Amino acid sequence: MTMRQFSQSLRPVAIAVSVLFLGGCASFSADGGFNTVQSLTKERTGQNVKWVKTDEDASDVRKTIDPLLAKPLSVDDAVTIALLNNRGLQANYAELGIAESSLVQAGRIPNPSFTFGRVRRGGDLEVDRKLMIPVMSLLTMPFATKIESRRFEQAQLRAAGDALAVVDATRRAYFSAVAAQETVKYMRQVKDSTEASAELARKMTSVGNWSKLEHSREQGFYADVTVQLAKAMQTATIEREKLTRLMGLWGTNTAFKLPDRLPALPKAPEEINDAEARAMQNRLDILMTKRELSGLADSLGLTKATRFVNVLDVGFLHNSYRESPTTENGFEVSFEIPLFDWGTARVSKAEAMYMQAVNRSAELAINARSEVRQAYSTYRGAYDIARHYRDEVVPLKKRISEEQMLRYNGMLIGVFTLLADARDQVMSVNGAIDALRDYWIAESALKMAQTGRSADAAGLGSAKVGASAD
Numbered sequence: 001m002t003m004r005q006f007s008q009s010l011r012p013v014a015i016a017v018s019v020l021f022l023g024g025c026a027s028f029s030a031d032g033g034f035n036t037v038q039s040l041t042k043e044r045t046g047q048n049v050k051w052v053k054t055d056e057d058a059s060d061v062r063k064t065i066d067p068l069l070a071k072p073l074s075v076d077d078a079v080t081i082a083l084l085n086n087r088g089l090q091a092n093y094a095e096l097g098i099a100e101s102s103l104v105q106a107g108r109i110p111n112p113s114f115t116f117g118r119v120r121r122g123g124d125l126e127v128d129r130k131l132m133i134p135v136m137s138l139l140t141m142p143f144a145t146k147i148e149s150r151r152f153e154q155a156q157l158r159a160a161g162d163a164l165a166v167v168d169a170t171r172r173a174y175f176s177a178v179a180a181q182e183t184v185k186y187m188r189q190v191k192d193s194t195e196a197s198a199e200l201a202r203k204m205t206s207v208g209n210w211s212k213l214e215h216s217r218e219q220g221f222y223a224d225v226t227v228q229l230a231k232a233m234q235t236a237t238i239e240r241e242k243l244t245r246l247m248g249l250w251g252t253n254t255a256f257k258l259p260d261r262l263p264a265l266p267k268a269p270e271e272i273n274d275a276e277a278r279a280m281q282n283r284l285d286i287l288m289t290k291r292e293l294s295g296l297a298d299s300l301g302l303t304k305a306t307r308f309v310n311v312l313d314v315g316f317l318h319n320s321y322r323e324s325p326t327t328e329n330g331f332e333v334s335f336e337i338p339l340f341d342w343g344t345a346r347v348s349k350a351e352a353m354y355m356q357a358v359n360r361s362a363e364l365a366i367n368a369r370s371e372v373r374q375a376y377s378t379y380r381g382a383y384d385i386a387r388h389y390r391d392e393v394v395p396l397k398k399r400i401s402e403e404q405m406l407r408y409n410g411m412l413i414g415v416f417t418l419l420a421d422a423r424d425q426v427m428s429v430n431g432a433i434d435a436l437r438d439y440w441i442a443e444s445a446l447k448m449a450q451t452g453r454s455a456d457a458a459g460l461g462s463a464k465v466g467a468s469a470d
Contacts, residue, residue, distance in 0.1 A: 028104055033096045033156050040160035041083075044282065044451040045167050047076075049083045051093045061085060069249075072257040075174045075440075078247060082170040083163060085248035092162045099148075099155035106148040110137040150295035154288050161284040164452035166246065171444040173243040178258050179437035180236035183430060185260065187229040190426055194222040225426070262436050265390060269383040272376060272446075279372045279450045286368060289361040296354045368449075375442070375449035382435070382442040389432035397428040 034051045041049045052058050061084045068077040083089070117128035202219075205212060244254050272278075280286060 028100060033100055033152060034093070034159075036153075036156045037093075037096070037159045037163065040157070040284065041163045044160075044164060045079070047079055047083055047167065049163050051096075052084075052090055069253055069256050072259045073174070074259070075171055075263070078174045078243065079167050079170050081247040081249070082166050086166050086246060087248050089162055089166050093159055095155050096152075096159055099152040103145070103148040103152045106141065106144040109141070110134045147295050150291050154291045154295075157284050157288045157291065161288070161452055164284065164448065168444055168448040168452065170243070170246045172441050173239065173246055174258075175262060175437050175440040175444075177236070177239040177243045178262050179433050180232065180239045181258055182261055182433050184229070184232045184236045186429055186433070187225065187232045187426075191222075191225050191229050194218075194225045228426075262433070262440065265383070265386050265436060265439060269380055270443075270446075272450075275372045275376055275446075275450055276369045279368050280365065282451045283368055284452055285364060289357070289364055293354070293357050293361055296350070296357050372446075372449045375446040379439075379442040379446045382439040386432075386435040386439040389428070389435045393428050394432050397425045 032051070037051075038049055041047065050057065050061065052061055065081045065085060068081060071077075073081075112134070113132040115128070115130040115132070117126075117130075119126045119128070240258075244250075244256075249256065
């Protein structure tokens with residue numbers, strides 16, 4: 001082949017390279033992909049999120065959260081602060097930048113390599129020049145870009161899922177903190193009452209109106225209430241600190257105020273007839289696994305296409321010699337010969353990874369449906385329990401206490417009966433507070449099961465809530 005024929009044969013390649021050079025140089029987006037995260041989070045929570053990158057962004061966040069901290073926090077206020085100020089969430093947003101960098105890198109033409117050699121043999125001087133173009137990288141660039149684009153979409157879904165997880169954890173921590181604070185307030189009232197009763201019992205015993213046994217039992221009730229108050233105060237501190245961490249607060253901002261009581265129980269529970277179908281459409285982990293399957297399918301196709309030739313470089317030579325006025329021109333093609341490795345192992349690995357993802361996707365869909373059913377069952381059960389405490393248990397205990405006091409004043413019952421009734425009333429009020437807390441936590445878990453990642457809707461006691469908030 002003459003040099004002219006070679007040049008003509010390379011003309012289509014040169015045109016293709018020029019087109020890739022003009023249109024294939026990818027660049028970074030203006031928002032870094034965060035607009036998609038904002039949209040996904042807004043659709044599912046009604047809350048805005050912000051990626052804090054500059055001092056100006058940080059100043060805007062402070063201007064938003066400072067007025068919220070100046071008043072008793074509502075649950076929506078706490079969620080707003082957490083979405084804007086949670087440092088772990090901000091760190092997770094950096095994954096968007098990493099994924100976009102990989103996408104931009106995949107969409108840029110690989111650099112050619114140039115080799116220059118200068119060799120002297122006695123009085124002779126040989127100069128070699130070689131320009132190598134990574135043809136295989138150019139050919140596979142559209143496929144690689146498509147794969148990285150899906151990974152970038154997965155990163156966006158993952159970032160939105162992280163935001164939803166913070167919302168759920170903040171709501172749980174908020175309701176637990178308010179409930180713990182309300183319990184402390186009630187136990188302080190009980191302690192003050194039992195302290196007065198214990199002092200009265202001491203005086204009555206000193207003048208001989210009460211026996212030492214009656215006095216000891218009254219003192220024992222007061223001691224039990226004191227211990228319960230100490231435990232309640234410890235729990236309140238723990239729950240408040242969980243909420244503080246989720247909101248990313250420190251210094252003077254940790255002195256935020258919470259309302260005195262939990263929100264009232266709704267008149268009726270929410271009826272959801274299409275919860276499973278909604279979860280299949282809206283859950284971010286379901287959307288992520290769909291993107292993963294699509295990406296692995298593309299990767300498998302690329303692996304099969306390059307199983308025999310995975311390194312292909314074309315080089316242009318230009319050599320000159322000192323002793324000769326002529327120069328050498330030509331080209332060089334370098335590729336691996338599939339003599340020992342025919343690529344079957346790489347293809348088998350890609351197929352195994354794809355089937356693994358298929359089965360995990362099916363498992364996720366099954367689990368998601370089950371989690372939604374479980375979350376809704378827990379939600380309805382929590383509502384019924386809280387309503388029963390509100391409408392039956394607490395009013396009944398109050399009426400019993402009033403009747404017992406009348407009988408005690410009329411000397412129809414003894415002090416021991418009155419003390420036992422007081423203990424029952426304390427337990428019923430604390431149970432009502434816990435039941436109302438569990439309802440609001442179950443309501444948050446139900447929302448999470450329909451929109452976000454997997455959420456454990458079972459075991460909504462304070463220990464489970466504390467673990468999720470951490």
